[in-house]
Amino acid sequence: MTEEQAREVMRTVLRPIAPEADLDSVVAGETLQEALDLDSIDFLQFVAGLAEVTRRDIPERDYAQLSTVEGCVDYLTTSH
Amino acid sequence: MPSLGADMDAGTITKWLVHPGDRVHRGDIVAVVQTDKSDIEVEIFEEGTVDELAVPEGVRVSVGTVLAHLTSASASNTSGSPATPVTPATSASPAPPPASSSAVRPAPANLPLVESPLVRRLAQRRGVDLATVTGTGVGGTVTRGDVEAVAPFTPGVTGSTARQSSSPYARRLARDAGIDLEGVVGSGPGGSVLARDVRGVAAVAPEKPAPASTPEERRRSMQRAIGALMARSKREVPHYYLDTTIDLSAAASWLERTNAERPVADRLVMASLLLCATARAVARVPEMNGHYVDGEFSPSAAVNLGVAISQRRGGLIAPALRDAEQLSLDEMMSRLNDLVRRARNGLLRSSELSDSTITVTNLGDLGVDRVFGVIYPPQVALVGFGRVHDRPWATQGLLGVHTCVVATLSGDHRVSDGMRGGRFLTEIARLLREPEEL
Numbered sequence: 001m002t003e004e005q006a007r008e009v010m011r012t013v014l015r016p017i018a019p020e021a022d023l024d025s026v027v028a029g030e031t032l033q034e035a036l037d038l039d040s041i042d043f044l045q046f047v048a049g050l051a052e053v054t055r056r057d058i059p060e061r062d063y064a065q066l067s068t069v070e071g072c073v074d075y076l077t078t079s080h
Numbered sequence: 081m082p083s084l085g086a087d088m089d090a091g092t093i094t095k096w097l098v099h100p101g102d103r104v105h106r107g108d109i110v111a112v113v114q115t116d117k118s119d120i121e122v123e124i125f126e127e128g129t130v131d132e133l134a135v136p137e138g139v140r141v142s143v144g145t146v147l148a149h150l151t152s153a154s155a156s157n158t159s160g161s162p163a164t165p166v167t168p169a170t171s172a173s174p175a176p177p178p179a180s181s182s183a184v185r186p187a188p189a190n191l192p193l194v195e196s197p198l199v200r201r202l203a204q205r206r207g208v209d210l211a212t213v214t215g216t217g218v219g220g221t222v223t224r225g226d227v228e229a230v231a232p233f234t235p236g237v238t239g240s241t242a243r244q245s246s247s248p249y250a251r252r253l254a255r256d257a258g259i260d261l262e263g264v265v266g267s268g269p270g271g272s273v274l275a276r277d278v279r280g281v282a283a284v285a286p287e288k289p290a291p292a293s294t295p296e297e298r299r300r301s302m303q304r305a306i307g308a309l310m311a312r313s314k315r316e317v318p319h320y321y322l323d324t325t326i327d328l329s330a331a332a333s334w335l336e337r338t339n340a341e342r343p344v345a346d347r348l349v350m351a352s353l354l355l356c357a358t359a360r361a362v363a364r365v366p367e368m369n370g371h372y373v374d375g376e377f378s379p380s381a382a383v384n385l386g387v388a389i390s391q392r393r394g395g396l397i398a399p400a401l402r403d404a405e406q407l408s409l410d411e412m413m414s415r416l417n418d419l420v421r422r423a424r425n426g427l428l429r430s431s432e433l434s435d436s437t438i439t440v441t442n443l444g445d446l447g448v449d450r451v452f453g454v455i456y457p458p459q460v461a462l463v464g465f466g467r468v469h470d471r472p473w474a475t476q477g478l479l480g481v482h483t484c485v486v487a488t489l490s491g492d493h494r495v496s497d498g499m500r501g502g503r504f505l506t507e508i509a510r511l512l513r514e515p516e517e518l
Contacts, residue, residue: 016425018392018424019424020392039390041351041420042424048344048345048347051343057344059340060339060340060347
């Protein structure tokens with residue numbers, strides 16, 4: 001998966017969870033929870049969405065990496 | 081227009097899902113209503129056939145306005161007598177602006193069957209109380225003739241265009257505001273319309289024939305509505321506040337073990353444990369659960385747990401998880417997932433917004449330690465949870481690091497006191513020490 005594809009996956013997964021969220025507005029280093037006002041349920045739905053799209057399980061210990069845009073992009077681009 | 085939460089005063093029908101002639105059943109979703117907060121699916125609590133849709137799509141009307149007329153199932157052989165309309169005359173024409181206005185009055189309980197909205201309006205114009213009229217129509221239905229028999233033409237008022245009397249100032253106000261006086265309920269002598277009646281209608285009139293409000297306008301309007309409700313709460317409800325720090329180490333390690341065995345989609349979040357424990361504890365301290373109305377507290381048997389959900393653009397909505405005390409953790413989690421998703425995307429159901437018996441607010445995700453909430457009238461208690469985090473904790477003479485949360489209670493002193501409130505918070509803490517029992 002390329003970086004652009006990874007961002008597109010994130011956008012697709014976020015849309016039903018946070019319809020008004022703009023991924024491009026998230027500053028590097030900022031967590032998605034802070035930047036997009038995601039609560040724990042939103043974030044779990046986000047991770048569940050990523051797991052569904054990438055068809056693999058995501059253990060809880062990987063959550064921290066998935067909480068920034070860069071971390072997510074790394075996660076999605078390196079394992080496929 | 082149902083009241084979908086105590087902070088709502090008007091709504092716009094964005095879509096009718098039924099049409100004249102359709103059969104409806106209890107629990108059917110009949111329309112989608114846009115409020116300042118959300119799009120809401122409105123359910124019906126009657127059986128019958130739709131006679132007439134009284135409010136067209138796109139028109140904003142105040143709470144209490146009749147939206148449609150039904151022929152109830154039991155009266156369906158009486159040739160279409162509208163059995164359930166509950167408010168006197170509402171007329172909202174689908175015509176382009178200026179749309180005619182609606183008069184809005186809460187309804188007396190036992191209105192007789194009336195042949196048509198026209199008869200109802202005639203009675204209103206002539207100042208006739210329909211409850212006192214003996215109906216001679218089919219099944220005791222009140223007809224035009226019955227009303228005219230009670231109140232014949234008033235001299236000086238011309239026949240077919242008969243209007244109720246109104247003051248010149250009221251007429252001018254009505255003309256300026258584009259309001260049809262025929263639909264206005266008069267509060268003057270003999271039902272005559274005074275300036276204040278026109279102003280009342282102008283304030284709630286379908287001022288926008290199309291839902292043209294911008295998100296920013298809706299946000300401001302929502303903020304005003306919440307502000308008005310909170311001001312009322314602070315004015316009327318004698319709040320007391322308690323807080324307690326709850327040790328969540330058992331809950332946190334149970335959660336970690338449980339989630340490790342589950343695929344992402346089936347995992348639980350701490351919030352679901354907090355809500356489950358709260359719902360079970362409420363069921364054991366009934367003074368926290370119910371509504372305080374007209375100087376009296378009515379406890380509720382079911383726990384309909386309102387969950388405050390942030391709408392991100394500003395504003396909160398607190399739809400209810402019904403019968404929450406009976407939900408298992410997994411059921412709680414899936415109901416919560418569903419509720420949050422629908423709250424954020426617009427479709428909540430009317431029943432979810434009108435019957436919370438206690439509310440929980442969980443601001444912990446935003447990083448605050450504790451929240452001292454304002455009770456949502458007519459409820460009598462609000463539970464707040466702060467941030468779940470590790471802190472030093474002394475137990476049995478040893479200092480350790482435990483996962484904790486601060487739980488707060490805002491209680492209504494007219495119904496409970498600090499003793500009972502303390503008992504309630506202690507019960508929540510106890511339940512969270514044994515998460516496998518939840």
